[in-house]
Amino acid sequence: MGALLMILALLMLPGVGFAYYYESGDQTPLLYSAFASFAIGATLFFSFSNQDQNIRKREGYLIVSLSWLFMSIFGMLPYLISGVVDNLPDAIFETVSGLTTTGATILTDIEATPKGILFWRSMTQWIGGLGIIVLTVAIFPLLGIGGIELFVAESPGPTSDKLHPRIRETAKRLWFVYIGLTVAVGVLYYVEGMNFYDAVNHALTTMATGGFSTKNDSMAYFSPIIQYTAIFFMFLSGTNFTLIYFGLTGRFKRVWHSDEFKAYVIALVIFLILLVGPVWYYSAEGFEKAFRDTLFQITSLITTTGYVTSDYTAYHSGLTLIFFMFLFLGASAGSTSGGIKFVRHLTFFKNSWLEFKRIVHPRAVVPLKINGDRVTGKIITHIMNFLLIYLMIFVVGSIVISLMGYDILTSFGAVATSLGNVGPAIGRVGPEDNFAFFDPFSKIFLSFLMLLGRLELFTILVLFTPYFWRAN
Amino acid sequence: MGALLMILALLMLPGVGFAYYYESGDQTPLLYSAFASFAIGATLFFSFSNQDQNIRKREGYLIVSLSWLFMSIFGMLPYLISGVVDNLPDAIFETVSGLTTTGATILTDIEATPKGILFWRSMTQWIGGLGIIVLTVAIFPLLGIGGIELFVAESPGPTSDKLHPRIRETAKRLWFVYIGLTVAVGVLYYVEGMNFYDAVNHALTTMATGGFSTKNDSMAYFSPIIQYTAIFFMFLSGTNFTLIYFGLTGRFKRVWHSDEFKAYVIALVIFLILLVGPVWYYSAEGFEKAFRDTLFQITSLITTTGYVTSDYTAYHSGLTLIFFMFLFLGASAGSTSGGIKFVRHLTFFKNSWLEFKRIVHPRAVVPLKINGDRVTGKIITHIMNFLLIYLMIFVVGSIVISLMGYDILTSFGAVATSLGNVGPAIGRVGPEDNFAFFDPFSKIFLSFLMLLGRLELFTILVLFTPYFWRAN
Numbered sequence: 007m008g009a010l011l012m013i014l015a016l017l018m019l020p021g022v023g024f025a026y027y028y029e030s031g032d033q034t035p036l037l038y039s040a041f042a043s044f045a046i047g048a049t050l051f052f053s054f055s056n057q058d059q060n061i062r063k064r065e066g067y068l069i070v071s072l073s074w075l076f077m078s079i080f081g082m083l084p085y086l087i088s089g090v091v092d093n094l095p096d097a098i099f100e101t102v103s104g105l106t107t108t109g110a111t112i113l114t115d116i117e118a119t120p121k122g123i124l125f126w127r128s129m130t131q132w133i134g135g136l137g138i139i140v141l142t143v144a145i146f147p148l149l150g151i152g153g154i155e156l157f158v159a160e161s162p163g164p165t166s167d168k169l170h171p172r173i174r175e176t177a178k179r180l181w182f183v184y185i186g187l188t189v190a191v192g193v194l195y196y197v198e199g200m201n202f203y204d205a206v207n208h209a210l211t212t213m214a215t216g217g218f219s220t221k222n223d224s225m226a227y228f229s230p231i232i233q234y235t236a237i238f239f240m241f242l243s244g245t246n247f248t249l250i251y252f253g254l255t256g257r258f259k260r261v262w263h264s265d266e267f268k269a270y271v272i273a274l275v276i277f278l279i280l281l282v283g284p285v286w287y288y289s290a291e292g293f294e295k296a297f298r299d300t301l302f303q304i305t306s307l308i309t310t311t312g313y314v315t316s317d318y319t320a321y322h323s324g325l326t327l328i329f330f331m332f333l334f335l336g337a338s339a340g341s342t343s344g345g346i347k348f349v350r351h352l353t354f355f356k357n358s359w360l361e362f363k364r365i366v367h368p369r370a371v372v373p374l375k376i377n378g379d380r381v382t383g384k385i386i387t388h389i390m391n392f393l394l395i396y397l398m399i400f401v402v403g404s405i406v407i408s409l410m411g412y413d414i415l416t417s418f419g420a421v422a423t424s425l426g427n428v429g430p431a432i433g434r435v436g437p438e439d440n441f442a443f444f445d446p447f448s449k450i451f452l453s454f455l456m457l458l459g460r461l462e463l464f465t466i467l468v469l470f471t472p473y474f475w476r477a478n
Numbered sequence: 479m480g481a482l483l484m485i486l487a488l489l490m491l492p493g494v495g496f497a498y499y500y501e502s503g504d505q506t507p508l509l510y511s512a513f514a515s516f517a518i519g520a521t522l523f524f525s526f527s528n529q530d531q532n533i534r535k536r537e538g539y540l541i542v543s544l545s546w547l548f549m550s551i552f553g554m555l556p557y558l559i560s561g562v563v564d565n566l567p568d569a570i571f572e573t574v575s576g577l578t579t580t581g582a583t584i585l586t587d588i589e590a591t592p593k594g595i596l597f598w599r600s601m602t603q604w605i606g607g608l609g610i611i612v613l614t615v616a617i618f619p620l621l622g623i624g625g626i627e628l629f630v631a632e633s634p635g636p637t638s639d640k641l642h643p644r645i646r647e648t649a650k651r652l653w654f655v656y657i658g659l660t661v662a663v664g665v666l667y668y669v670e671g672m673n674f675y676d677a678v679n680h681a682l683t684t685m686a687t688g689g690f691s692t693k694n695d696s697m698a699y700f701s702p703i704i705q706y707t708a709i710f711f712m713f714l715s716g717t718n719f720t721l722i723y724f725g726l727t728g729r730f731k732r733v734w735h736s737d738e739f740k741a742y743v744i745a746l747v748i749f750l751i752l753l754v755g756p757v758w759y760y761s762a763e764g765f766e767k768a769f770r771d772t773l774f775q776i777t778s779l780i781t782t783t784g785y786v787t788s789d790y791t792a793y794h795s796g797l798t799l800i801f802f803m804f805l806f807l808g809a810s811a812g813s814t815s816g817g818i819k820f821v822r823h824l825t826f827f828k829n830s831w832l833e834f835k836r837i838v839h840p841r842a843v844v845p846l847k848i849n850g851d852r853v854t855g856k857i858i859t860h861i862m863n864f865l866l867i868y869l870m871i872f873v874v875g876s877i878v879i880s881l882m883g884y885d886i887l888t889s890f891g892a893v894a895t896s897l898g899n900v901g902p903a904i905g906r907v908g909p910e911d912n913f914a915f916f917d918p919f920s921k922i923f924l925s926f927l928m929l930l931g932r933l934e935l936f937t938i939l940v941l942f943t944p945y946f947w948r949a950n
């Protein structure tokens with residue numbers, strides 16, 4: 007666990023280094039940011055290095071939650087010191103939206119923002135993506151959070167309280183995939199016509215399923231070939247990175263062995279087939295443009311990236327609702343995407359189907375299998391409970407936002423996109439809007455929902471239960 | 479099972495007798511209705527009396543589904559033959575809305591409808607309420623549907639394939655409660671100033687949690703004392719009838735022993751306390767009126783009755799959303815109310831809470847208890863799956879309705895209120911609207927959702943699975 011915190015601290019540094027290198031007149035705030043990042047890293051390392059092996063599970067929840075909180079506090083310094091953001095709630099919102107890879111923004115004119123700050127903004131998403139890989143592979147299995155760690159291939163599950171050597175191995179591989187693909191997509195963007203600055207920024211926010219752009223028009227600003235590239239890499243960033251590693255090393259059978267990957271691919275194809283016709287009809291565009299827009303928005307929303315190339319709320323109320331539903335999907339466990347994720351949906355669908363078998367044959371033992379392995383009742387219960395708590399937080403959150411005076415669709419949209427770490431939504435927070443108009447309380451509340459969603463709900467919620475605080 | 483079908487057939491007859499007695503110029507269509515009802519009863523009795531003990535579980539799903547389908551088909555004859563409704567989709571909608579105790583209507587001027595037909599309309603709800611008691615007590619436990627039968631007090635659960643004598647005893651008691659309370663509330667309504675016709679109609683639709691009224695203004699037409707009476711009897715009609723029987727026989731300890739009853743009462747009180755202030759503020763009415771309206775609408779929506787005395791969508795978007803959320807509650811198992819019901823919510827909430835204990839103490843055995851009894855993992859899974867399927871049908875149903883060209887809130891409202899058998903909703907199907915404007919497909923689709931919700935989803939859904947059709 008101490009090792010993880012060292013890593014967390016260290017990976018703040020390259021981010022700051024990059025930011026420092028790219029500064030364009032706003033150097034001082036970024037230097038402060040670098041100092042702050044180093045400070046938090048050193049503090050964490052110093053605090054915990056002397057009790058490395060003795061940190062208990064319950065302290066883990068607190069450390070993970072506090073790590074993200076600290077990162078958010080120090081991460082917002084560049085915005086505040088530079089004056090790009092002039093109040094605390096906005097700074098909290100923008101930073102948390104970055105670190106959680108949500109990508110919702112309070113900036114009304116992105117292109118007018120200093121390039122150094124804007125780079126830091128993209129970098130927060132990349133750091134967030136890296137952080138979520140660590141959590142998924144190394145921390146959540148130990149903490150028993152979310153119930154999906156068993157489906158991240160090669161993860162040995164919660165068998166030991168110490169960092170398993172194989173986990174460290176897996177984590178290294180995934181970082182290799184993450185960093186490698188970031189470089190690859192950045193080079194492609196550059197070759198395909200983006201300038202160097204835009205290419206780097208979009209590479210960072212593509213692989214993090216972040217969705218921050220340097221352009222007010224998001225990806226709609228760029229050429230079709232760049233949009234297709236973005237689609238492909240958004241798809242990859244929503245794929246379990248272990249499977250990408252298998253793919254890169256030629257083990258394609260193991261890739262297709264994953265039920266979640268199959269469901270993810272099949273769902274994308276089915277949604278594309280179903281929606282391309284209606285979008286073509288209602289958008290009154292050429293077929294290629296309608297096809298590209300449909301595929302782009304489906305991929306962007308399902309992977310929770312949140313780039314946009316067209317206003318999907320402008321076609322038809324039924325299509326708006328379908329695109330809104332995508333906010334609840336999420337892509338794969340073991341990727342950087344947020345939201346519920348396919349393996350949970352798959353568990354729910356498979357179990358629903360088997361429930362019918364169970365009521366018809368009440369005495370039969372009807373096991374549920376994923377990737378060929380039997381899933382225990384405990385994990386099925388945990389996952390279905392996760393789904394219900396997720397939906398309940400969505401409902402309660404929407405009530406809170408609507409009580410602040412916003413219409414129901416805007417409230418649904420803002421809460422769903424925050425909780426799912428997506429970015430755009432429906433209502434007044436549609437794909438062409440921003441979150442600047444919300445009051446300070448709502449901004450902080452939505453930031454909290456982003457953190458809640460990003461840390462798989464339980465990590466934070468457990469801190470509010472007596473089980474966590476009760477001695478031993 | 480044969481006994482049940484005889485009962486089902488027989489209880490069509492008093493309904494028809496009433497209708498015949500009350501006819502006010504529209505006698506012939508009601509005579510046909512009487513004949514039809516008798517015909518279906520006789521047919522069912524004749525078909526199954528010779529194989530009484532041999533009906534298998536799987537045939538049960540089909541029989542229950544078909545019984546409601548047949549009742550709907552014959553129940554709509556009075557509307558069609560009288561000409562009150564001039565097309566099939568509208569007749570289907572109105573009849574299914576009656577028999578499922580939903581209470582949504584396509585009639586635009588209720589007071590202009592002939593009194594005999596209007597009485598038949600109220601009677602369909604009362605028959606539906608009676609039917610649902612039979613299903614809950616005698617049929618669902620045998621079929622293993624819904625997972626809540628174990629919480630209906632004194633129900634012995636799915637231990638035998640034959641109609642247990644104690645079940646017959648329980649069913650008799652519940653009918654006694656149902657019929658007794660119907661008479662009681664009818665007498666009270668009459669004494670408090672309703673005319674005889676209105677008192678009888680409203681007595682039938684109050685105890686069925688039906689919500690059909692003989693007035694265009696629903697219960698807003700009547701005096702405050704009648705509204706308070708309605709509140710009290712709506713509350714009772716949403717209570718487990720076994721508990722009312724205990725209450726009537728003085729066993730109050732057993733009433734309060736029910737966790738579901740406690741949750742139901744506490745929720746009503748909490749919602750009242752939370753909402754009375756805001757409603758008072760936004761309605762600009764006197765406090766007593768605001769208090770009465772708040773309590774009335776909360777009780778009406780949660781018990782899925784659907785009477786209205788004020789437009790709860792006119793206050794504030796946040797309050798509208800809260801009232802909309804009530805459509806997903808439902809009252810108690812073993813009552814005539816529809817929807818999800820408190821015992822399922824209770825199971826979900828308790829299990830969510832325990833999930834945190836389980837992740838903090840992964841090796842501990844953490845059982846879930848309701849009414850002091852341990853609930854098996856199988857039932858927890860079944861109930862949580864029910865909740866998720868319910869919500870999934872809500873989402874898919876809303877997409878279907880919105881694709882027919884209605885706005886998102888109207889689609890959400892129409893689907894939620896149909897599935898939950900409530901009646902009024904939000905959007906264009908608010909408390910002062912009706913369902914006449916929907917296209918024929920949507921009307922039939924919403925009718926299907928009403929049946930789906932009323933038969934606890936699984937009864938109908940199982941017919942669409944191979945497990946049901948595969949030989950043995």
Ligand SMILES: [K+]
Nearest residue numbers: 108216311428
């Ligand atoms: K995002």
Ligand SMILES: [K+]
Nearest residue numbers: 580688783900
């Ligand atoms: K109703």
